[in-house]
Amino acid sequence: MQRAVSSYPFAPSVKVKLLNAGFHSAADLCDLRPLQLSKEAGISQEEAVEVLQAVRCEPGQERAAASQLTALELLEREQELGSIVTFCSALDTALGGGLPVGKTTEVCGAPGVGKTQLCIQLAVDAQIPVCFGGLGGKSLYIDTEGSFLVQRAVDIAQAAVEHCGLLAEDAEQQESLKEFTVETVLSNLFLVRCHDYVELLAETYLLADFLAHHPEIRLVVIDSIAFPFRHDFDDLSQRTRLLNGLAQQLIQMATNHNVAVILTNQMTTKVWNGHSKLVPALGESWGHAATQRLILHWEGTNRLASLYKSPSQTEATVRYQITAQGFRDVPHSNQPKASVDPTVSQSGSMSKRPRMEEV
């Protein structure tokens, strides 16, 4: 703090002006703002900023540089990161290529609509080798409801491996297919079963270390984040605080470790004005927690996925189905046109009963 101004590596003219203005040691300069310094010492603003940054403690300077990125650098980084396909091309298009890595996505839906199926599909798809356009990474599946059944994961993995097998053209792809088998897919799918919110919180604390030790992990699934938080809490404000803290930690991990985080939420019945509606659970403030929000819902016998919130994609609704192979497109071309407001109920189209499709 008592280091003399003359010992710093400034330009001689700057040094002379500082000394003439009466600044002899670093302590004199510490509390000044650049504009003040430039007026007092008669140096330009850029020179004043340089002087002050050199004089302040080293860590501050490094921290300021590290958290600063231009949009160009961010663009390059985002394009490098890629996304995880869902094998439903309509949904992939709506999401802009697939589930984005480095962001948190929330999937809400009514019971039985396919949230767990989507999560298992993504956990398998994150492992698709790079030469097939995938990420070649590993997945972590945090299960709080007990709905992860390994038989289903095997079916989905088998279908994905077969699909890639059909696509393999050149030697490189054939080679990487040897690494992409059902056994390797299962062995790269880490599984944690949390029974209550305390275990979930504990797991999240340890997650940062785990991701640092396993840098190949590209996807973290929490299925579901709603169940442990919906029945144990008398104090709702504590629940909100814990959920927000959790969301922040997950966003941090997504950005720092380049993983995609997907959270599943449930729906709850909200009664107002004598009507009841299904809305995502965990309250209004939770809506802000995730970067992207996908809502899966039923329309008659069809399953629809609506992208409700996204910083880069427009709102869209697509149809999908769950087959024995997993999460897939609907084969016929009767997709609804991408409606901007999916909440408007289509009361006019209920004239026909859905046809039975034999598969």
Added chain:
Amino acid sequence: MTQLSKLDLYFSFPQCFFLYSVCTGRLYFLQDLLSLTPIEVMRLAGQSYQQVLVLLKSVSQSCAPSMTTALEVWKQRADLCFSTSLPGLDRLLQGGLSRGTLTEVTGPSGCGKSQMCMMLSVLATLPKSMGGLDSGVIYIDTESAFSAERLLEIAQSRFPDYFSKERVLEMAGRVHVFRELTCQDLLNRLKRLDEDIISSKAGLVILDSVASVVRKEYDTSLPGNLAHRSNLLGQEAATLKYLAQAFRIPVVLTNQITTHVGDGGERGAVSFTGVPSEEGSGYVTAALGNTWSHSVNTRLIFQYVDARQRQIVIAKSPVAPFAVLNYSVQKEGIRLEGNYDNQEVAHQGTDPGLQPIRVWTGFNYNLMKDTCAASGQLKLL
């Protein structure tokens, strides 16, 4: 949440879940620390930020569940399911009822839910070579629907060669029946069920039924009751899931039905029997609401087609598609009808919380087409 006052930390037992306060001489649970922000822990523990982070990390390590991979789970796949001895159902469910999950059987009264439960109890006591679990059964009966005579009749009719007089009595001795008639009793029983599971070496837990106690005590038209009821059901579900997973056993629950009053618009559901639908003002669906539909892992709906025929509908399952099987109730329990080799399976379905259930009322009660959001007056019985 317990109020934590100023603490000194003793880590003489790093694996234990409590810490000892020198000042107040009380024990607190370490896991409560995870609910506090680091700043609060600093204040209570009187330690620096870095020390608190280390503390939280070691607390997390002792609280966090262990990690495994899907491959290791798959290697133990011989033990994944409990066969229901109904081949069509087993094939759709990829082996049977999954261990470690909750399976719900719901439907109108008299359809055969308790019969299914009693049949499963018999199956669980069979040796493994016959597809059973060779274990005891815990049967929690809240409706007094359990009949020991019927249990013996099912056993002797279904496996006449195996069940001699002594074996049948021995089987009856392995089924432990608990009668709980109030919500609080039921919750207390569930909280201590792990002791009963261990002492009776149970491989199957049946709760018949979840809905009856809850609907007796909670009138959802009164304010606050709905939230309280959801809370109670959530606790029950969480306890049962923990037991199911910790002991690797299947848990079967039964549920009742309720009327979902619609807005008179056209509603529909997948109907495999080709019966034309009529206008109506409401339909019947599984009770206990939307939140409960999330909590169960598998939902099987037992319903009537007409006076003679009945159906099992797989309404929600992580492994099975939406499918319908015909069955009847016979002396030996449930028997599937029809040929299931080329089963017609649709990749459609409906919301298992809103799937209409057919009830035999003497006149044609038909299904209505569903509109998108459940708009309408939801009257929970």
